[in-house]
Amino acid sequence: MGKYITFTSSVVPLPIENIDTDQIIPARFLKATNKDGFGDNLFADWRYNKDGSPKLDFVLNNPTFGGTILVAGKNFGSGSSREHAAWAIDGYGFKAVVSSFFADIFQNNALNNGVLPVVVSADFLAEVFASVNSNPKATLTINLQNQTITSNATGKSETFTINTYKKECLLNGLDDIDYLLSKKEQIEAYEKLIK
Amino acid sequence: MNSNNAQTPPSGGRGASTLFDKIWDAHVVSTVDGGPTQLYIDRHFCHEVTSPQAFNGLRTRGLKVFRPDKTTLTADHNTPTINQDQPVNDPISRNQLDIFARNAVEFNLPLYFPLGHIKNGVVHIIGPENGFTQPGMTIVCGDSHTSTHGAFGAVAFGIGTSEVEMVLATQCVLQSRPKTMLITFNGKLGKGVTAKDLALYMISKLTTGGATGYFVEYAGEAIRNLSMEERMTVCNLSIEMGARGGLIAPDQTTFDYVEGREYAPKDEEWETKLAYWKTLKTEEKATFDKELVFDAADIQPMITYGTNPGMGMGITDSIPTLDEVDEAGRISFQKSLEYMGFQPGEKLEGKQIDYVFLGSCTNGRIEDFRVFANFVKGKKKADNLIVWLVPGSWMVEKQIREEGLLEILTEAGFALRQPGCSACLAMNDDKVPAGKYAVSTSNRNFEGRQGPGARTILAGPLVAAAAAVTGKITDPRN
Ligand code: SF4
Numbered sequence A: 001m002g003k004y005i006t007f008t009s010s011v012v013p014l015p016i017e018n019i020d021t022d023q024i025i026p027a028r029f030l031k032a033t034n035k036d037g038f039g040d041n042l043f044a045d046w047r048y049n050k051d052g053s054p055k056l057d058f059v060l061n062n063p064t065f066g067g068t069i070l071v072a073g074k075n076f077g078s079g080s081s082r083e084h085a086a087w088a089i090d091g092y093g094f095k096a097v098v099s100s101f102f103a104d105i106f107q108n109n110a111l112n113n114g115v116l117p118v119v120v121s122a123d124f125l126a127e128v129f130a131s132v133n134s135n136p137k138a139t140l141t142i143n144l145q146n147q148t149i150t151s152n153a154t155g156k157s158e159t160f161t162i163n164t165y166k167k168e169c170l171l172n173g174l175d176d177i178d179y180l181l182s183k184k185e186q187i188e189a190y191e192k193l194i195k
Numbered sequence B: 001m002n003s004n005n006a007q008t009p010p011s012g013g014r015g016a017s018t019l020f021d022k023i024w025d026a027h028v029v030s031t032v033d034g035g036p037t038q039l040y041i042d043r044h045f046c047h048e049v050t051s052p053q054a055f056n057g058l059r060t061r062g063l064k065v066f067r068p069d070k071t072t073l074t075a076d077h078n079t080p081t082i083n084q085d086q087p088v089n090d091p092i093s094r095n096q097l098d099i100f101a102r103n104a105v106e107f108n109l110p111l112y113f114p115l116g117h118i119k120n121g122v123v124h125i126i127g128p129e130n131g132f133t134q135p136g137m138t139i140v141c142g143d144s145h146t147s148t149h150g151a152f153g154a155v156a157f158g159i160g161t162s163e164v165e166m167v168l169a170t171q172c173v174l175q176s177r178p179k180t181m182l183i184t185f186n187g188k189l190g191k192g193v194t195a196k197d198l199a200l201y202m203i204s205k206l207t208t209g210g211a212t213g214y215f216v217e218y219a220g221e222a223i224r225n226l227s228m229e230e231r232m233t234v235c236n237l238s239i240e241m242g243a244r245g246g247l248i249a250p251d252q253t254t255f256d257y258v259e260g261r262e263y264a265p266k267d268e269e270w271e272t273k274l275a276y277w278k279t280l281k282t283e284e285k286a287t288f289d290k291e292l293v294f295d296a297a298d299i300q301p302m303i304t305y306g307t308n309p310g311m312g313m314g315i316t317d318s319i320p321t322l323d324e325v326d327e328a329g330r331i332s333f334q335k336s337l338e339y340m341g342f343q344p345g346e347k348l349e350g351k352q353i354d355y356v357f358l359g360s361c362t363n364g365r366i367e368d369f370r371v372f373a374n375f376v377k378g379k380k381k382a383d384n385l386i387v388w389l390v391p392g393s394w395m396v397e398k399q400i401r402e403e404g405l406l407e408i409l410t411e412a413g414f415a416l417r418q419p420g421c422s423a424c425l426a427m428n429d430d431k432v433p434a435g436k437y438a439v440s441t442s443n444r445n446f447e448g449r450q451g452p453g454a455r456t457i458l459a460g461p462l463v464a465a466a467a468a469v470t471g472k473i474t475d476p477r478n
Helices: A084-092 A104-111 A122-134 A164-172 A176-181 A184-194 B019-025 B052-061 B091-106 B123-129 B144-152 B161-170 B195-206 B228-241 B252-258 B267-277 B327-340 B366-376 B394-402 B405-411 B461-470
Strands: A006-014 A069-072 A096-099 A116-119 A139-143 A148-151 A157-159 B028-031 B037-040 B043-046 B071-074 B138-141 B155-158 B172-175 B179-186 B214-219 B245-247 B290-295 B302-304 B312-314 B355-358 B386-389 B437-440 B455-458
Touching (some): A069 A122, A069 A139, A084 A104, A096 A122, A104 A116, A104 A164, A104 B161, A176 B161, A176 B172, A184 B028, A184 B037, B019 B214, B019 B245, B043 B161, B052 B091, B052 B161, B123 B138, B123 B144, B123 B228, B138 B144, B144 B155, B144 B228, B144 B252, B155 B245, B161 B172, B195 B228, B195 B290, B195 B302, B214 B228, B228 B245, B228 B252, B252 B267, B355 B366, B355 B461, B366 B394, B366 B405, B366 B461, B394 B405, B437 B461
Parallel strands (some): A069 A096, A096 A116, B043 B071, B179 B214, B355 B437
Antiparallel strands (some): A006 A139, A148 A157, B028 B037, B037 B172, B302 B455
């Protein structure tokens, strides 16, 4: 998954706080039994009218904005644990979500699907919204190896945290199940211990 | 993220342990360098919506379910609340339920409870009811309200589908250790104030992100005085302030509830377990990363006015004015009120509503139905109001009949539906139409949660009962 080492993209701004997973993917779309196609219904109730036509005032329907980085207000991904939210964001084509605060379960779900949650300071977030406002083509550069995010409009840069294990997983395309399966003996030993 | 390993003292421990530390530490299998903890899971609950992709994953990798006896399955989210004995109408929902059933067979999972089974119902209701949920356990489910089970003194939390796959394959998850928070409620709750009001009050103080990154322990006189079912209501709502989970130290109330349930330990095993459970409390010298104290007497019946559970107020209060809201949050606040059709500064008491929903893993247990029935006894359902009474499980439904509550409800003009999540997330036909107001005992008032455009006012079972007979937002104390 070399795509994460470093990448630069314009952004899709969503300056709303507390965006919950019911907004990211409403429950009526959770009837599928595989992981495909959720991107089409990302933010469905904000994005489409009742008859399925696009709501023109919603940012995903505004051709001025685009890119593989979603920038959202604080406390992104609260509410339901549905991983469908991460599948929808990934399916739409976002590689990273930038916010000043993420809900816990969402953060895990995103990482487990190769979507990078990047926590920035409230000031940095406000500046990104401001620069995109004045120039929709303003870009961010995210470097996972160095754990930095840079606003190319202002030249300002911040470091973000990610635990080293998860970082290695993302950089090397490993997943948690591989790790856990390699621990079978220890799991069985633990089970004997608690018997 | 935290990277403690089993050898270092737990966060906040400094020698003395909190209840959370004790349970967590007892379940650590290994610690990943610079990363999360590998935690052993005692009970895994599955439902039809967040598990199919996990079973697909097992199939692709050629894996079995590692511990079928520790895996309990119930169909609840995407199920109708009428005619459950007939094939489900919606073909896509039917397919999801069929696949769930097939997975249970293919992977040899005996604890599978399909629609209509006496042990079927909302996952967080059937777990405790059947004795699957016990003190000291680690419990997970692909569902954020898994925090409910913390009421028994368990470390219980919601997980995503990738993690469901991990637990199915290895009975373990990788988790970073959360910080700990102690929330104490001193004093007694006033008359007409329920556990739901206590929780909505707390969330309104902390906001929906106020406990993110923490595992909360609830303590104090008002918590001790709660019944087991009321404790479940409080722990259930922990996630609504962002907490990984919430728990309450087990005591006689807990032991009395668990004893004798079908999957609870029996005889000698019961005695051994009981002795251990009695040690499950926070040591006096233990400290938490954060501590908050509230006075139970300050709490009145609560309602929400906005589109997240933190936007709550006393039933007689007014919605905040714009000046009272942080500048950064104003756009979201206005958007939320616009959606609800409310004005800043408005009072909601006396406001006409269209729907009432009694049910969900928050308030769909027998005590909630007792409270509701007791209030509406001898009164009549308001005209032009649609009321959905949805028991959390078939066992609750049975109890409603056996205790004579059904007669009281029928007499007052109400009907009972069949168990399931129902209008809590509106995956089935129980949808509140756009623009309509619903007083709901569930846990989320997010935009569209109860149907596209639906306007949800969260409340406890007593406020719901009062609304059901007046058709308005009504203070049940009057
Ligand atoms: S009742 Fe609602 S919150 Fe509870 S498990 Fe079902 S959908 Fe989730």
